[in-house]
Amino acid sequence: MSDAAIQSSAVHPVRADPGFFVREASNGGEVSLDLVVQAMHCAGCLRRVERNVGELPGIHSVRANLSTKRVVVRWDPTLLRASQIIDKIASIGFEAVPFDPKLIAMVDESEGRSLLRALGVAGFAAANVMLLSVAVWSGLVTDMEPETRALFYWMSALIALPAIAYAARPFYRSAYAALRKGQMNMDVPIALAVTLATGMSIVQTIVNARHVYFDASITLLFFLLIGRYLDVQARNRACSAAQNLLGLRAMAATLVEADGSHRSVPIESLEAGMMVAVAAGQRMPADGVIASGLSDVDTSLITGESLSDAVKVGTKVFAGTLNISAPLTLKVTARDENSLLSEIVRLMEAAEQGRSAYVRIADRAARIYAPSVHILALSTVVLWLIAGEGVVTAITNAIAVLIVTCPCALGLAVPVVQVVATGRLLRRGVLVKAADGLERLAEVDMVVFDKTGTLTLGRPQLADTASLEPADLAVGAALARASRHPLARALAEHVGTMPLPVLTDLHEEPGQGMEGRLGAEVIRLGNRFWVGAVEEAAHSGSELWLKRGGASPVCLRFTDVLRPDAVEVVKALKARGLAVELLSGDREPAVRAAAEELGLSVWHAAARPDAKIERMGILAEEGWKVLMVGDGLNDAPALRAAHVSMSPASAADVSQIAADFVFQGAKLSPLIEALDIARKSRRIVFENFALAIAYNLVAVPLAMAGFVTPLIAAVAMSSSSITVTLNSLRLNRVKEKAGRS
């Protein structure tokens, strides 16, 4: 996780006082707090966290959850404060971040649980009914008395009817909702088949006929509920991982009270007119005007601009921009209609409306599948009536058609693939946020990248090192080491562990630079005014100037470096037949340099958010299915407007929420991985459909001809479901790409 180190060294988030997130438990005298402990990976970590927190006075219970990386602590608030718990966890080397209860409410665990309950009931009933059915099937070929058979059927009905009534509710609800909107989904034929099969079986039991289908309807529900549960489970998992990311990034603001004391509060509680202290290396918690201090502000996350701006008293700054060099006091202003964020939100809403509704593959299949099944069943009735058979025979055979075509295999075809694919991507650090994200990603034929923070790391690095004197470099680095300014850090990082001269009288002038002495020589490192340098031609990156004594100043240039594998990723994308474009809000020279390095011929510089959205519109009209990859707030509307979108975990909150995928790490290669898995998933889904159709090609004529007994239906249904599941699991065996970190 080298990238995590990079980000944490660049930005120091202020955490709100954990007291804000403590919840009153229902029984008095106890409070609870949810913490995210992202570094908890093994049984050992889990035990250490639980044991150490448990040792604190007043703790009632500690429960760590390894799947969600969260810890729930309950304790007596009179004996312990929330911050003590966090300090205790920090003392054993884990960072614990209080989790906002409002975020927790976003994942609905209850749906998964109720599906699991229904699954348990269906499984119980299926096993028991099968037990009786197997006895009947073997009895039919030997010599079972009709009375005994009737007893078995009545027992089956006794078990199956309540179980079906309970376990089929999710399907009835969804089918009803679809029908009311005048639509068709996969649950409509399922609900119909279950209802008809059960209804006919009751009649058959009463008249003591040879065949009943209780076993078919209940096993059908059992298989379908498995698919449904996997679907919900995968979604919840991705959702809770995404929440952890947001929770980890939740910032607090350091409020300056009227008496000058400081207090940390959640950002949401800030109001216009409040004064907020922003230390160097922190992000602005809100829009505001600088009330005191002199510093530089990095706006790359907001505008894509890679150069920092100087700010002084009275300058307006936007929430999310990074204060680089010196502490500032900010006077919070109200969100006005003309602020950048309001504009972004407006554009995002517009993009949302413009985005064409995507119909998921399963629903598209249902649109073809449901009517054709119903037509087949209807024609079975008609054909048997024409053949001169009775109404009972005709209807019985039609219901047999509905039962054998019932989409067990189709119900599993998509969810199993989805679960395997999202699980694999999650392990590789890619969160699949949108349920239909993988399907849309598989269709992509063009990739549009933002530059700053997406293709680049959003962090400067010393350039043209060859033209610099090693002695200058050493002296500059010795000064730079004492500063937290990002350019100074980059310089210090560049020289690494090289022995440096010892300087005396070091001090830093906020917003200007550093000064120190090497013997009698005064050394200055800072902006060009600080060293008294003359204006020079603009170049594509940031710069620092170094002046030693009376010598003329030396310019140190910095560029925002590309991610380590950006060039290979662009090549790999092109090799997969995708068009690649660069769409950046940064200035032209910087964008051109990046495009040349990456070998991209199409690039757009200085694109404002509305220009980015416009570009998305043009590409969509030309028929491209665009994957937009971006991180800045200025990318958020384009992320929404694109066919599918991705953002790095270091992106602005709004962009992460807008994106369909979030990837972690300093490398871009997860993008290729996600693309390959999405395409492979799509292929396997289609294979599954083909398997299901092949099975129906055999089963439907048999059913229409009246040859399908409950035994044949059971065998056919189980075998097709198992085939589809096994085929989906093949996705796990796709070769992992070489060069993984």
Place this chain on the structure above:
Amino acid sequence: MSILIYLMPAALFLSLLGLAGFLWSLKSGQYDDMEGAAERILLEDED
């Protein structure tokens, strides 16, 4: 075949027991952290 009178209720009773057990374990949150459960069995008992 009169043995069926005893066997069928017995089979049903046993599986209902299983179902009740499952619903209880679900309700008490034992399926909330499958990964943690898999790791916890590796821990030494302390008490």
